[in-house]
Amino acid sequence: MMDLLDSFLVRAALAGVGVALAAAPLGCFVVWRRMAYFGDATAHASILGVALALSFDTSIFAGVLATSLVMATTVSSLSNRGYAMDTLLGVMAHSALAFGLVAVSFLQGVRIDLMAYLFGDILAVGRADLAVIWGGAALVLLLLWARWSALLTATLNPDLAYAAGIDPKREQMVLTVALALVVAVAIKVVGVLLIAALLLIPAATARPFANTPERMALIAAIIGALSALGGLQLAFTFDTPTGPTIVCLAAVLFAASSLGDTLRRAAMRG
Amino acid sequence: MSLVTLKGLSVRYGGNTVLSDVNLSIEPGEIVTVVGPNGSGKSTLLRSIIGALKPSSGDVSRAPGLRIGYVPQKLHIDPTLPLTVRRFLSLPASVSDARAEDALQQAGTGPLAERQMSDLSGGQFQRVLLARALLNDPQLLILDEATQGLDQPGSAAFYQQIATVRAQLDCAVLMVSHELHVVMAASDRVICLNGHICCEGEPEHVASAPEYRALFGTGTQGALALYRHEHNHSHDHAHNHDHGPGCDHNHGATTKDMAS
Numbered sequence: 001m002m003d004l005l006d007s008f009l010v011r012a013a014l015a016g017v018g019v020a021l022a023a024a025p026l027g028c029f030v031v032w033r034r035m036a037y038f039g040d041a042t043a044h045a046s047i048l049g050v051a052l053a054l055s056f057d058t059s060i061f062a063g064v065l066a067t068s069l070v071m072a073t074t075v076s077s078l079s080n081r082g083y084a085m086d087t088l089l090g091v092m093a094h095s096a097l098a099f100g101l102v103a104v105s106f107l108q109g110v111r112i113d114l115m116a117y118l119f120g121d122i123l124a125v126g127r128a129d130l131a132v133i134w135g136g137a138a139l140v141l142l143l144l145w146a147r148w149s150a151l152l153t154a155t156l157n158p159d160l161a162y163a164a165g166i167d168p169k170r171e172q173m174v175l176t177v178a179l180a181l182v183v184a185v186a187i188k189v190v191g192v193l194l195i196a197a198l199l200l201i202p203a204a205t206a207r208p209f210a211n212t213p214e215r216m217a218l219i220a221a222i223i224g225a226l227s228a229l230g231g232l233q234l235a236f237t238f239d240t241p242t243g244p245t246i247v248c249l250a251a252v253l254f255a256a257s258s259l260g261d262t263l264r265r266a267a268m269r270g
Numbered sequence: 271m272s273l274v275t276l277k278g279l280s281v282r283y284g285g286n287t288v289l290s291d292v293n294l295s296i297e298p299g300e301i302v303t304v305v306g307p308n309g310s311g312k313s314t315l316l317r318s319i320i321g322a323l324k325p326s327s328g329d330v331s332r333a334p335g336l337r338i339g340y341v342p343q344k345l346h347i348d349p350t351l352p353l354t355v356r357r358f359l360s361l362p363a364s365v366s367d368a369r370a371e372d373a374l375q376q377a378g379t380g381p382l383a384e385r386q387m388s389d390l391s392g393g394q395f396q397r398v399l400l401a402r403a404l405l406n407d408p409q410l411l412i413l414d415e416a417t418q419g420l421d422q423p424g425s426a427a428f429y430q431q432i433a434t435v436r437a438q439l440d441c442a443v444l445m446v447s448h449e450l451h452v453v454m455a456a457s458d459r460v461i462c463l464n465g466h467i468c469c470e471g472e473p474e475h476v477a478s479a480p481e482y483r484a485l486f487g488t489g490t491q492g493a494l495a496l497y498r499h500e501h502n503h504s505h506d507h508a509h510n511h512d513h514g515p516g517c518d519h520n521h522g523a524t525t526k527d528m529a530s
Contacts, residue, residue, distance in 0.1 A: 032351045153362040156347065162322035163340030163412070164362050203350075210352045211386065 005130070008123055009236070015125040015133050016228030016246065019186045019198065022137035024220035025144050026178050027199035028206075028213065032155050033175075036200055037086060038075055041093035043183050043195035045071035047100030050117050050187070054107050061132050061184050068180035071096060076176050097192070120191035120243030122232070129188055136185035140178045147174050152213055189228075190243040201250040202227065208261035223253055272297055273336055273410050273442055274319055278328035281314050288314045290466050291328070296410065301436065301443045301456060305476075306463035307485060312446040313343060315463065316414050319444070336410060339403030339441070341396070343414040347387050355390070356383040359402050369405065376438065377401035378431045393424045397431070404435065411436070413445040429456065 004010050030039050046064040053063025071092070078088060104114060116124070125133070144151070154161040154168035161168045186195045202224035203216065210216035231246030238245075272295040279292040289311040296302055306312050317323045318330055320340055332338075347353060359370045370383060377400040382390070390398060396416055403411060413432070417425030433456055436443050460476040462468040468481040476482050 032348050034348065149360075149362040149364070155351070156353075156358075156361065157342055157345050159317060159320065159322050159342050160340060160345070161362075162317075163320040163338050165321075166362060207350055207352065211354055212352055212357045214357075216352055 005127060008125070009232070011125045011127070011130055012122045012232055012242070013229055015122055015130055015189050016232055017225045018130075018133045018137045019182070019189045020202070020224030020228045021221050022140040023182050023186060023195075023198045024202045024206075024224040025217035026140060026175070026182055027201075027203035027224075028217045028220055029144075029151065029155060029175055030179075030199050031203045031207075032213075035175075036196065037089040037093065038072070039179060039196040039199050041075055041089050041096065042068050042072045042179050043186075043192050044093045045096035045100070046183050046187055046195075047117060047192050048096055048103060049100075049184075050192075051100050051103035051107065054104070060187070061136075064187055065180055065184040067096075068183045069177065072176040072180050073173075076172055116191070117187060118191045118193050119241055120187065120189050120194065122189045122242045122246075125188055133185045133188070136181050140181050143174060143178050143181075147171060151175065190246060194243055194247050197247045197250065198224065201247070201254050205250070205254040205257045208257055208264075223250070227253060271333060273333050274444075275331045276318070276328065277331075279315075279318060279325050279330060280327045281311070281318060281323055282326040287326075288465065289318070292463075292467055294461065294467070296442055296444055298409065299440055299442055300458040302445070302459045302461060303457040303473075304444070304446045304461045304463050305448075305482075305486070306468075310464040312463055313414055316412055316444070316446060320412065333409075337406050337408045339406060339408030339411045341399045341403045341411070341413045341416045343416075343418060345395075345399060349388060353387045354383065355385050355387060355398050358387055358398065359383075359405060361402075363406070365405050370401075373401040373404045374398070376404055376435055378427075378434075392419045393428070396420065396428060400428075400431070400435070404439070407439065408441050410442045410444060411439075413443070415446050415448065417447070432456075 005014075027039075030036060046068050049064035049067030050060055051063075052058075052067065053060045056063070075089060075092060078085075101114075104117075150161070150166045151171050151174065153164060153166055154171035158168040161171070182199070183192075183195055186198060190198055202220040205223050206216045206219035209219050227250035228246050231249040232242060234240065234249060235242040235245040275295040276292050279289060279294075280287065281289040292315065304312050304315060314323060318325055319332075320338060321330075321332075355374070356367075356370060359365060359373065365373075367383075374381075374383065374397075377397040379394055379397045379401065382394065382398075387395070387398070400413075400416070411432075416432075417428050420428060432443065432445075435441075457473050459470060460473050461470040462476055462479070462482045462485060464485060468485065469476055469479040471479070
């Protein structure tokens with residue numbers, strides 16, 4: 001087993017699958033609650049976390065987790081106050097990214113590595129990274145598992161949740177924390193620009209095949225894991241950047257799923 | 271003891287006072303109907319009772335361990351969320367198939383446990399919401415304009431179902447409605463709301479009360495009053511609701527008697 005982990009490809013595969021398994025069920029909530037831009041903003045802010053972590057010489061994971069958490073909390077508290085969310089999120093997502101990029105440029109000798117943070121560097125995943133990724137992923141899954149029913153009820157309708165003694169604001173906070181965790185573990189795998197894709201695309205792909213929320217989350221996890229493994233294989237074969245290749249494969253699966261669904265509906269009508 | 275007691279409840283949104291100084295208690299087993307024009311704070315009242323809104327002042331107290339069955343005004347289910355009726359009934363607490371089947375029967379639906387919520391008709395959807403509200407064997411059933419979007423026979427049938435359910439469960443019912451003619455007769459108590467409680471009492475009493483007539487018109491005991499509420503008044507309540515009986519607020523509201 002330990003020998004297996006010596007192979008960078010095996011480590012990359014495990015990292016990809018780990019992130020995909022955590023991102024998929026969380027991605028379902030992002031889709032159901034229409035939080036797509038929310039995921040983007042949190043992910044983009046994390047480059048600022050990278051800059052901070054490098055300048056203060058702490059772990060990237062901690063820096064990213066902290067900034068993601070701050071960003072996600074800010075956005076979710078603003079959204080409760082009824083601001084014009086799409087504009088505000090757009091401003092926050094892109095300015096966080098821009099500030100992050102500028103901050104990184106101040107650091108000596110980091111400029112070369114920037115691409116690794118923007119698009120991920122899954123082939124450079126070490127044993128320690130792997131431990132962080134699987135630890136983070138397990139934490140996210142545990143969190144979602146423990147709160148699943150309450151999260152679903154709050155997602156469906158806040159008043160239904162209140163009447164059942166569930167506080168929808170607390171459930172929102174659970175999702176916020178889970179999102180920050182996923183961003184922090186996914187940055188090494190797909191980079192800040194493509195994390196939201198890993199959340200959304202498998203969930204959207206799974207939708208036509210699911211008749212319950214649980215099944216959708218399960219299918220999304222399978223699709224996410226397949227995309228990670230297949231994308232890794234394709235990137236190796238065609239010598240393409242790995243993170244983007246994983247997302248490309250997920251997108252192709254989404255297109256196939258949507259097309260299949262459209263044809264099926266047409267056939268049912270015809 | 272009372273299931274729910276409101277003492278001096280006031281709710282403000284921003285600068286708007288939606289409810290002011292509402293005192294109300296609901297006793298076990300009684301049917302209470304809240305009537306009032308649009309924007310009179312009916313939904314706000316219900317949402318305060320279920321704990322979704324914090325009162326700006328005053329106090330909401332629920333009996334310890336009170337089981338509430340809540341049927342919301344409308345429930346939008348995002349099309350990206352796949353949800354069967356059966357799965358919906360198990361939210362948030364998981365229930366057995368037999369229990370789910372019972373509740374659906376009680377709410378008067380056919381066998382549609384495996385149907386998607388998004389495929390249901392308006393009437394079926396409301397009944398499924400009712401079935402879900404019955405699952406925790408509620409002491410208090412709260413319905414917020416539960417028949418919105420149903421046609422006349424549909425809503426009449428729905429209220430019939432409520433009466434049947436209440437007779438079986440012996441629970442208290444608190445409901446909000448526009449449809450006075452359908453609802454009032456079945457109520458033990460009617461509360462006429464317009465930012466505050468204008469009048470309350472037995473249906474016959476309320477229907478003949480001047481405050482009620484001021485809001486809903488006088489023809490056929492107000493049974494067929496069509497209320498038009500022009501939204502050109504602000505609820506800043508600079509004019510305080512202290513102008514005595516009649517509730518004649520001069521809100522720019524017009525009442526029109528359909529029967530005449």
